[in-house]
Amino acid sequence: MGLINFERPSARTQDFQFRLQRMRDLLRRLDLGDLLHQKSAPKPAPIPTIHIAGTKGKGSVAMMIAAGLSAAGVRTGLYTSPHLHHLEERFRIDGKPCRPDQLDDLIEQSIPICRQMADQEVGQPTFFELTTALALLHFRQRGCQAQVIEVGLGGRLDSTNVIQSSLSVITSIGLDHQNVLGHTKAAIAAEKAGIIKPGVPVISGVRCRTVDPSRTGTACGQTTPPKNNVACDIQADDDPEPVIRRIAGEVGTRLLTLGEDFDFRCRPTRAWGSDVELFDLPAPTRNDDACPPPSPHMPPPAKLQFHLGVEGMHQAGNAALAAKSLQILADAQLLPDDEPAGFQLPSLDIQRCVRAWHSINLPGRIERFCLPDGPMLIIDTAHNEDSITALATTLGNRFGPSAAGRRRMVIVFGTSRDKDAGSMLRVLSRLTDRLVLTRFQDNPRYLPLDRLAEAVPPRSFSDVQSSESSQDAVAMACRATGPDGVVVVCGSFFLADEIRRGIQIETLI
Known part of the structure; x- marks a missing residue:
């Protein structure tokens, strides 16, 4: 496309800040300004928008949520990166990649705008900025009813973070891209928690290290959270969970955490995959102000059972995050009292959603x-x-x-x-x-x-x-x-x- 490839990370924060300004400008020029997050006066996203960050698991969770929504009859756009084979794979609607002729048309629409920006102080969009904008434009033009957006790198300063989300998901925190995100899990957690926005519920797969083990479930036959769970690899002196909890509290939003608010059990089957059970946990008693209290309308603990056709306990953990996200989207009672109207999908059939995972194929994931x-x-x-x-x-x-x-x-x-x-x-x-x-x-x-x-x-x-x-x-x-x-x-x-x-x-x- 003749664009700078900023998928190779830069370590300069000021570069990222400038790029966020340019990303907002690009979306406005593409008549997508209504998708932007407005800090001064936040408004609901035009369509349900799920924004997903994490060191690992974010691509799998994104694909599971999108597949579930599509199976329930919701026309869903999915933006992920990088692609395995072809650029079109980054832009999927109901599981189908964008056609080459559709991508050509999107690029043709963007060329005059990119040239205008190149001649101005804001500068030409980077490759990732443009692909993000093209995904949002594609979903708009093809009439998507929901969109699932995977963060490219980090979260706080990622190009995807200019949009207004309806639900934020943080899958896991680990040591990767340290030259950009920081050299500790706590520092990296702060970057990824940058996708949290006021009034937008957050699902976190980063387990609290201090949770009472009696409150957690049995994952794959183990009585304590397994070391290699999607969200359990936490060093005693570098715990990212309090960082996410603190930022959620400062922003003012409801945080649901794996192992504290909900958990899962999984049993590998003789055939490929696992049988998974998702269940709510009793509301914890906590004496700090890091998170707002649970909504008084929270329903009693419930269970959701399904078969996952993908191997691995970490994928069962990813499925638990995806299933809880779908429950939040489907049930307005799970939302804070002040959640903006129009966020949820009240007619969403959760059973239809999770049945899609029986035969789901996640390219490049085992x-x-x-x-x-x-x-x-x-x-x-x-x-x-x-x-x-x-x-x-x-x-x-x-x-x-x-x-x-x-x-x-x-x-x-x-x-x-x-x-x-x-x-x-x-x-x-x-x-x-x-x-x-x-x-x-x-x-x-x-x-x-x-x-x-x-x-x-x-x-x-x-x-x-x-x-x-x-x-x-x-x-x-x-x-x-x-x-x-x-x-x-x-x-x-x-x-x-x-x-x-x-x-x-x-x-x-």
Whole structure:
């Protein structure tokens, strides 16, 4: 598109502040000014708008919410990033990507505006700013009744944060993009909680470290919140949950937190996926003023049961956040008394929503394929220690030495140069001692093989091979594991894209 690509993060806050001003200007020029958040006089969003941030899980939660809404008959736009294969994937309506001719038309509409801005002090929009604006324009022109918007990076200063939301979701807090967001979980939590807006309910998957364990549920057979839950990896001296709670209180909005206001149980099934139960918890007694008290109209504790066709306890946690979000959208009684009218979708059928997740496919999220005359291939976009840990836990439970479905496993790994490859490989070494290192070809951010080999922790893998070609790396892994084994590709969105495009995949399981 001939635009600056600011999906590569800048560390200068003033740059982000300037970009937010430019983003507001861009939306106004596209006649989308009614979508903007007005700090002085907030108004309800023109259509229900769900805004989602988090270190990991935000893409999965966004896709689950959008699929649920669409299944219930609500025409829903979904904006996510990055894309796996084609730019059109970022702009989906009822699960279908924008057509190439539609994207061409959107770009044609934006070109004169971008040229005008380039000649003015505000400057030309960045690539991410424009794709965000095009998504909102696409959803408007195609008559969407709701929209689900995933944050690109952080939250407070992200280009998506200029819009008025109806519901905010924070999925998790972990250490990633520290050069921009901060070097502690508390600092990163403050950035991601920047999407919280006055009067807009917040769903948080960041568990409170001090919650009484007797109030929480049983997640996948465990009696305490599991270490690798979507929202449980919290260091004792760096707790992000109080930060989110404090900001919600300062802004003046209702916060519902996983493990404190609601929780879930999940049981893996013999087939792929889990049976999940979502339930409310009794209102906690708290002696601080960090959050407004629960609405007096809150209904008694209720349960919602559903099957999730995606593997992993972390995905069950994501589904719990998505299900609670849908409940908030459906039931006006769950909202604060002063919530602006027109926010909720009172006719939303929650059972229809969650039934959509029985067969949901989340591209690049523990995605299974059958290779011709070969082993099972699993592709996952996990690219930081938290998401790799969730992946390793899931695969260990399903295919590990103590699992009923034990299989020989080989890891194919490649990542970007700004990632902590050593930490990710240390986690993966708990799964298997067989590793094939590779790199992706179509993006210059790849970590070269010599540096990747140096990142392999000592005494972690006994069999380490490498290939400059990702396709050859998968072929090597297939030979090593045999037809009954499992080949796992992970470490990068770019690697997942390349493998999905370059390998002859016979069947999506």
